[in-house]
Amino acid sequence: MKSINDRSQDIGPFVSQTDDAIIICRCEEITKGEIRQAIHDGMFTVNEIRRYLRAGMGLCQGQTCGKLVKNLIARELNVIPDQLDPATSRSPMRPVEMKVLGNEEVAHV
Amino acid sequence: MSKHMSKYNDVIIIGGGIIGNATAYYLAKKGLSVTVLEASKDIGIGGSSRNGGGVRQSGRDTRELPLAMWGIKNLWPGLSEELGVDVEYTQKGNLRLGKTAVHQKILQGLTDKAVSCGLDVRMINGDEIRAINPYLSEEVTCASWCPTDGHANPLTATLGYYKKARELGVRFITEAPCFELRKIKGVIRQVVTPDAIYEADKVLVAAGFDSRKILATVGIDVPMMPLKMECLVTEAEPPMFLQMLGTADADFYGHQSKHGSFVFGGSSGFEHLNKDNGSPISSSIGASCTCRGIIKYFPALADAKIVRAWAGWLDDCADHVPVISPVEEVPGLYIACAFSGHGFGIAPAVGYNVAEMIADGHSTIDLSALRYDRFKPKQ
Amino acid sequence: MKRYDLIVVGAGPAGLSAAIEAARCGMRVAVFDENAKPGGQLFKQIHKFFGSKEHQAKIRGYKIGETLLAEAAEAGVEVFLNATVAGIYLDKELLVQRGEVMEHFKADTIIIATGAAENMVTFEGWTLPGVIGAGAAQTMMNLYGIKPGQKVLMLGSGNVGLVVSFQLMQAGCEVVALVDAAPRVGGYGVHAAKIARCGVPFYLAHTITKAEGSNCVTGVEIAQVDDDFAPIPGTEKHFDVDTICLAVGLSPMSQLLKMAGCNMVDDPRRGGQVPQVDENGETSIPGLFAAGDVSGIEEASSAMIQGRMSGLAAAAYLGFLSEQDKDNRLADLEIALDSLHQGMFAPGSKGKTIAKTDEGIAVSQSLLKKGYLDDADLERFINRSDQTDKKSGIHPVIECTQNIPCNPCQDACTRGCIKVGKTITALPRIDAANSCTGCGMCIASCSGQAIFLVDEDYAPGYASITLPYEFLPRPQKGELGIALSRSGRPLGYAEIIDVRSAKAYDQTTLVTIKVPVEQAMTARFYQPETNAAGQ
C-alpha cells in the first residue's frame, strides 16, 4: 500500500508558516495556508483539495495553479509530486456561453 | 504476495462516498471502531460529488420520503456546525416546473402522494411561480412548490463527513477495492483487497453500483445498473435565486450555489444507451442539450459561461428506490446502495439510521420498505 | 458528421508540420487553433534559431512560421483560427467552438499539438497587475507592438528568460536584473552573454521575496537563497520596476489527451503530465497522436520534426503512405531529431552538472554564474590547441563555449575559416590557414551572436571590432559612443567606423567600432552615448 492511501497516517501537526497568506489559486483566492490546513484535514489528493476548497475550480479551471497545488500536497505529505494525479480534464476546455454551447451544428457530408 | 491480516474492526464500510462517510461518522460517534475502504484514489469521487446538490422531499417515492423528511428536520440544519465544514445548506424551497398539461398531471400525482405523507407541498400557477422566481420564462405554467426543500454542496458535505469521521479515529484506506467478502463459520468476517484482508464483525456495502459485484461474492444480488448522467457548472454570477429547481420532464435540475455558480444536471434522452471507456466521461451532446433546456426556462442565463461539465454513474435500481437493509442470511452484512440518483439529500439520514441499525439493531426511521429482498417478478 | 482524414489541434510548429506532411501524402487535413493568429509561439520568436540547415537554423522564428503557413496552404491544409476545441470524445469526435456555434467533427486520425503552458512561482504580491508571464511579455511586444513595461525584472535564466530579456530590450524596455534561484544559468551561455554585455546584472541563487505596490507593481525585492532555496535574511535588494516577468519553465498542455483517455505518465524530464507515446508520437489510443511540447517540453526545432513524424505516421496508419516509404522517411527525421538531442543541453543531460566540453575544456563558471566569460575562461577557448589562429589582420573571434547543436557559422564562411565538423554540437574551430575577408556572414549567421571580427592592426594603437547589433536607433558611421565589456562595463569611447546592413544579414546590423588596441579582446558591445544601457 502506498503511504498516501492510508489517510490516518501521522503527517505531524499543522504548523503555520510565514507565507501562508500567499494566494495559490488566483481565481478562487485560495491561500497556501488554507491548502496546507486542508491537507491536515485529510485532503490528500488534488481532486479532494479542489472539491474541499474550490482551489482550481474557478474560471481558468486550475490551469494556473494545478502544479502549485500538487507540489504543496507533495511537500506536506513528504512524497514526490509524480505520485499525485492531476485533476480530471473536463470539457469545455475554455469557458463558453450557454447560448453558444447549446447552439450545435452538425455538418453532414 | 502474501496478504497481511489487518487489525480487527467493529465495522468495515466498503465505499468512501457520502453514504459510507456519514455512516462511519455516526458509528464512530457511538464509539465503534471503523475502517472505510475506498476503491479509487479519491474520497467521494463517485456520485457523491457529481450530483446536483438537491436536498428535497418533494418528488420522492413514498418509501423513502420519511427518511428525507426526518433528515431535513433533524440533521441538515445543524450539519455545517456539526462537521466544522460549510456544507452550504440552503432551505429556500423546491420548484418542480412544468409547461404542459402532461407535466401538470405528473406534478399533481407526485404532489398528492407527498401530501398524503404529511409533506407541505402544493401546486402553483405561472404567476405564483414568477413571484417566487422572477427569472423563469413565460413558458412555465405550473409547478409543485415545497417550501421546506433546499440544496447543499455535495463536495463539502461528502468531504466534511470524511474529515469529521477521520478526526474521530475512523481509518480510511484509498485504492483498496474489495475483491471478495468472506464468511467465517457462518457469519461475515473478512473483506479481501489486493493488499490486505480486513476483518470485522460487521460489513456495510455502500459502493454504488460496484456493490452489485461485491455482494455477488456472498451470493446476494441487488437489481441495479449503472446509468450515466451529466452535469455542468457556470462561472460565478451575481445572486439571482435560492430555490432548488427541477422539471416534470427531467430535462434539467439544479440551483445557484453560495459561490455564485449555477450547478445544473440534465438529460439528453440517451442516458440508458450512453457508452464510456471505463470511466464516466462526458458525451459530445450532453452539455449542449442541457444548455438548450435551461435557456428555455431561464432566458437570462443565456450569456452565463459554462466552465466545466462532467458525468457520473447512477446506481439505478429496478424500482428506482434505494436498498438500505440488513442481510439476515449473511449475518453481519448490511447494504446501502442503489440510490438511483437521489441519494445525496437523504445521505445524512441514511448514515444516521444505518449506524443505528448496525450498532443497535434497530433504526429511528422504519426502513423495512427498502429491504434488499423486496424485488418480485411480475405476477 | 463532417469528417477529415486528420484533424490537428494546434497550429504551432508541431501541428502545422504534421498537417503539411499528412496533406502532402494526400490526406484531407483540418487544423484547429483557438488563437486569432496561427503559428503558436513561432510568431513571438524573433531570434534566429539554432541547429543545422535541416532544422532551419539561423532563420528567425516568425519567418519559419510564415514558411510553414505558406506550405500548409499549398498542401491544401484547412487551417481554422479562433476555433477552440471544447472537448474530445469517444469515436475521435471533437466539439469545436467557432464564433457563436459549436460544431461537431470526426476524424480518422487526430494529432494533438496544443503546446505548453507556463509554470508559476509564488511570492508576496505575485497577483499584482504588473507581474506577468514571459509568454505574456512576448505576446504583447512581438505580436501586438506594445511594451509590457518600462523597467522589468526577469525571473528565470532558462532560454525563455534569457531570450525574452533580450527581446524586452529590443522592444525598448529596460531590464534591471535577471534573477534565478538556481546557482547557475539554465539556458544557453550565448543567450546569457547577449544580455550581460548590455549591462544586465545576473542574480543567480536569488529569488523574489516580494512584489511591491498597492494597485500595481512599483518595485520588487529579491534575496539570496540558501541550498534549500530559502531566502537568507539580510541579503535583500530592492529594485524600482513596473513589471516582473516570470520565466520559470513550461508544462505540457495535455488536458485534451487526458480527456481522450490516453495513458498518461508524470515525467519530470518531459515537463509534467504527458501521454505515453511511441517514437512517432502515437498514444495508447490507436490513431491518436501527440506532437511537440504537449508530449514533452523541447524547442520549436524539435517540435517541427516531431510534428512531421506524427504526420507521416498518421498517413501510414490510414494507408496514404506505404510502410516502406514511412520507414525511409522517418529514419531521416529520426537522425535530424537525434542531432538536436545531443550536447550539454540534451534532454538526457537535464539536471546534470557538466564540468568539461566534449573537447575536454573546462566549462566557463563565470558564464554560468555571471552570464559572461571572464578573461581567464575566455583564454581557454580562444587559444585552443586544435585550431590555428593568427593575430594579424582581420579574423573571427568565436565566443561559443558550450556544446549546443548549431553549425550555421561553418556554412556561412565561404573561405572555410570556420570548422564545426560532422558533429553539430562540436565547438567551432578557426582555421587560419584560410584567410578571412571580413565579409561578416559568420556574425550574422550566429544565432547566439557570439562571433566577432577583430582586427588588431586596424590603425596604429587601434583595433577594429565588428559586432552584431539588433537595437534601435541603428548607430551611424562617425558616431562616438561607449565601448562595453562582456559584462556591460564601460571601457571608454569608441568610434563607429562602419555600419553594414544586408538582406543576407536578416535584420542584424554589423557595427564596426574603433577602440584602443588593448581593448581588442575586451570590448564586445557598443552603447550610443545618449542612451543608458538597454534603453
Next chain:
Amino acid sequence: MTRISEHPILGETEKGRRVTFFMDGKTIEGYAGEPIAVALKAAGVMVHRYTQKAHEPRGIFCAIGRCTDCVMIVDGVPNIRTCITPLVEGMKIQTQDGVSGLEVSE
C-alpha cells in the same frame, strides 16, 4: 510611450483603424481588432478587476486567454477575457468588481 513605434526586427506593427471606446465612462482610443487588453495597456490601465473575496487588483497575467485574470465587463457581459477579445469601436468596458461592475464615481 508604451506602444512600440518601430522595432529593430519586426519594423512597424500592423494595426487596424484608430477607434474610440469607453472604459468606466472615460473615452479611450485604440486600434480596431487588437485585444482590448492591449488598447487598455496603451492607455495606461493596469487594473482590470478587483477580486471577489479580498478585493485585490488584477490585470494582465498570461495574455493568451488561459489564466482569466484579465477579465472585465464588456458591453454588459462579465468575465470577458480582454487579452483575447478584439476591440470594437464604441465598446463599453467596465472594471469588474467580483462578478459585478465597479461603482465609478464620475
